[in-house]
Amino acid sequence: MLRLNHTALHRIKLHAMQTYPEECCGVLIGRDDGERKTVCDILEIKNAKEENRARRFLITPEDYKWAEERAREEGVDVMGFYHSHPDHPARPSQFDLDHAVPWCSYIIVSVEAGLPAAVNSWVLMDDHSEFSEEQLDVLDGEFIRQCKQYQA
Numbered sequence: 001m002l003r004l005n006h007t008a009l010h011r012i013k014l015h016a017m018q019t020y021p022e023e024c025c026g027v028l029i030g031r032d033d034g035e036r037k038t039v040c041d042i043l044e045i046k047n048a049k050e051e052n053r054a055r056r057f058l059i060t061p062e063d064y065k066w067a068e069e070r071a072r073e074e075g076v077d078v079m080g081f082y083h084s085h086p087d088h089p090a091r092p093s094q095f096d097l098d099h100a101v102p103w104c105s106y107i108i109v110s111v112e113a114g115l116p117a118a119v120n121s122w123v124l125m126d127d128h129s130e131f132s133e134e135q136l137d138v139l140d141g142e143f144i145r146q147c148k149q150y151q152a
Contacts, residue, residue, distance in 0.1 A: 001135040002079070002105045002121045004028075004039035009138055012109055013116035015044050016084035020114045022053040025083040027067040028105060029076045036137075037079045037105055043067050056095065057083050080105030080121075087111065090118040092131045100124040105134055 015024045025047050030040040045067070049058040059067075059081070071078050081104065085093075090110035092100070100106060102124045110117040122131040 001036040001137055002028075002039065002107075003036055003137045003139055004030075005139045008039055008042050009119065011042055011044075012082050012107060013119070015042075016109045016111045016116050017114060019047065019084065020111050021086045023047055023049075023055070023057040023084050023086060025057040025059055025081065027059070027064070027071075027081055028079040028107065029067070029071040029074065030079045031076055032079065039079055039105075040074070040076050042082065043070060054086055055093075078104075080107070082107035082109065084109045084111050084116075087113070090120040092122050097124070097128075097131065100128075100131070102126045102128070106131070107136070 012026070015026060026045050027043040028039045029043060030038045045059050045063045047053055047057045048060045048063065049056045068078055085108055088110060090108045092106065092108065096106065104123070106122045107119065108122065109119045119136065121134040121136040123134045124131055
């Protein structure tokens with residue numbers, strides 16, 4: 001199960017709208033308590049893909065390193081990634097399958113004619129053969145208290 005708050009989900013959808021008709025991408029940071037992953041924040045990343053940005057995204061090693069360092073500074077970890085599928089369903093493509101790693105959560109938001117539609121989360125099976133849909137639990141409230149930077 002992947003948990004996040006409405007604010008994080010809104011920011012993902014807004015990022016997807018702003019980059020349409022190209023794919024957006026970003027990093028999910030948070031905590032894993034062994035039963036579920038909790039997203040504390042999202043980090044927007046510029047799509048570094050030079051061609052076919054409507055169907056592909058690229059997070060550079062430098063941007064990934066920055067995201068890991070930012071997460072560490074906040075006392076959390078990288079939980080996974082998000083990206084958009086402009087005018088395509090919110091399910092992984094073969095390209096997504098070929099480039100994913102097990103355990104990480106992959107949120108995909110479908111953007112239809114510039115507006116966010118379905119949002120799903122996926123986890124790659126350990127044998128790399130396919131994705132399994134992950135339960136996405138959107139919480140009420142501005143912040144998730146489990147996250148260090150949001151604790152009172």
